[in-house]
Amino acid sequence: MSLRTISPAPRRLLGALACLALAAAVTACGGGGGEGAAPAEQQPPAAACPKSSGKVNLTFWSWVPGVEKAVEEWNRQNPDIQVTVKTTPAGNAGTYQNMYNALKAGNAPDLGQVEFDSLASFRLQEGLTDIAACEPVKQAAGLFAPWTWSQVTFGSGGKDGVWAIPQDTGPMALYYRKDLFDKHGIAVPKTWEEYYQAARKLKSADPDAFITHFSQTDPNWFTGLLWQSGAKLFAQQGDQWSVTVDNPDSRKVADYWQKMIDEKLVATDLQGFSPALYKAWNSGDVVTWISAAWGYSTIRDNAKSTAGKWAVAPMPQWSAGEGKAGNWGGSTTAVLAGSKHPYEAAKFAMWLNSDPKSLEILNREGGLYPAATAGLDLPALKAPVDFYGGQQIFDVFAEASKGVDTAWTWGPTMVDTYRFMSDAFAGVLGGKGTLAQALQDVDGKTAESLRKQSLQVAE
């Protein structure tokens, strides 16, 4: 479940105006106090971020396996800022709800793990603290993959606040069974058209085999594909949202997969992360998986009998020669609203997600693929991986991460949108309608759900 997706995207605000508004408060825009603060019109001015005096205790909720080991290291190095970490169930398994409850009750933790696709909801419900003014965050922009920074600043590059620190990401690539591709003389597909041809070739060579599976339970996988295509599902202008789940780019993706489904080139009866899927990987009935960097352990641990037979290639492209990738999953560390020690919390969040020692622990214990660019140089992410025939697979993902669209925007009610998508896809796989119609359906229902939350939705 923690595979959810990532990111938010930009909210292209009128940069200059926002800058003026914020200038009142601090240095966010370099200018400073001189020009006479314009009245803040959208966001309240970012609060200053002073250090607390004396010893500080922070609380932190996270569900990264082994995160407590990184926190122990921090506590050892920082006797004056002690962090207590609570290991909670994954966000959408109840922890987000608990965070909202705690925010309401006024006893929220100082810091929480928030996935990229939930940042917009948290911000909408005023659950986040803007940490742009905090000293440790000032130099952060260059330390993280550009698209992740765009996500935590909602596309403003920091002028409209910094609402979380990126933690890990899930740039996508193509996992494929090298041995079977070789056996059937199939070349590694570089474009989606070639991927389709590969699927047909595989089918004629082995009628029982499928190029991949199309799951109804992984709407965030599908949004990863949409992300790569350049589709924009949401846009925000001031307080007004527009919902464009159904757009020419997403329709292109939907039509493509509809063709794959119609020609029975993909398995439609296997759900993501299900034993049945793992069985099909082991038996060679499903030969590729377009998935995120963290997926390497999913295959490794669940398809043990195929050790050494897999390899990783970049995601197929819509136009030959491009280097675009989608992203699936990933989290941030956010300072939640009401924290009395934003400076210290921000300092910890920065350390946790950019210090080499911490990144090493989180990668080793929790399998995180770091958002910090320095993290990509970890020895573990440079080394050949035996399961993948000794390929340095993480080089592929590092490259993919550079090709992730920085302009992607998540909607404020992604949990609903995902559910609509799952439901609609279930209908399609059951033979009712097409994926393109499903997207239309999701579009309408999402706009409806936004309206129900009293958000302004553009027609």
Next chain:
Amino acid sequence: MSMLTDIAGAHPPRHARLGGRRDSPAAVGLAFVFLALVAVYMLLPVFWLLVSATKSQGDLVSTFGFWFAEMHLADNLRALFTEQDGVYLRWMVNSLLYAGLGAAVGTLLAALAGYALAKFPFRGRELVFSVILGGVLVPATALALPLFLLFAKLEATNTFWSVFLPSVVSPFGVYLSRIFAAASVPDELIEAARLDGAGEWRIFFTIALRLMSPALVTIFLFQFVVIWNNFLLPLVMLQDDRLYPVTLGLFTWQSQVSREPGLQILTVAGSLVSVVPIVITFLLLQRYWRAGLAAGAVKS
């Protein structure tokens, strides 16, 4: 309500043989087949759990689910009890504390309240009883969030007490205690004890409690299972994984599987181990449980 109180005997009269009519072999055979099917249906998931807990993560997904593959039970158990510095054992102890202690205290409170409602007439007694009965209808799920906000005011969320205290309340237990106290503790006995000079507490603890014991075991078991299975309350109240009951702990692991696939087999093994205390409790107390269930079923 009065019909509830004039039940005299706690135990139904024993019928030596019902009528003496013998059922035909065909009917008996049919009943046997039906019951066998039901038994298989009930036991299959447990069997799956038992089989799966002996597999490695790789075999778990690639081999036939209802039969054994390579034996890895010892490895799995070792991994289970050492994962995250042995947090699993801690969860088990927590569950036993929440459920065991909670059910014990809850049963005592229910017995006191039920006895008082049955034996001491006072103004508004039926009203109090009706309100308690109403409480039976309110799902625990609906109370989790209000309880959270309440405990947040006291700054007591994320503590042992935040799960323990709400767990000791059992309207159903009070209801059952009242019926049972009315049925099994004769007024004459209480009268006699009073004449002999015993105080009310003494009468309750030395006489009433013993007479009510079959019902109390029922309440205890019922409450034990309810607390053991209560998932939402700890989910909402607790964030410290050292305080989790085993259900919530296993759920947490399961929700992290995508990042660390090895946790899946630990979740399976952990589920198997977590069944053991429940099974033991039931084996030890089942004859009381049966007696208690039948109590009040027959008017005599």
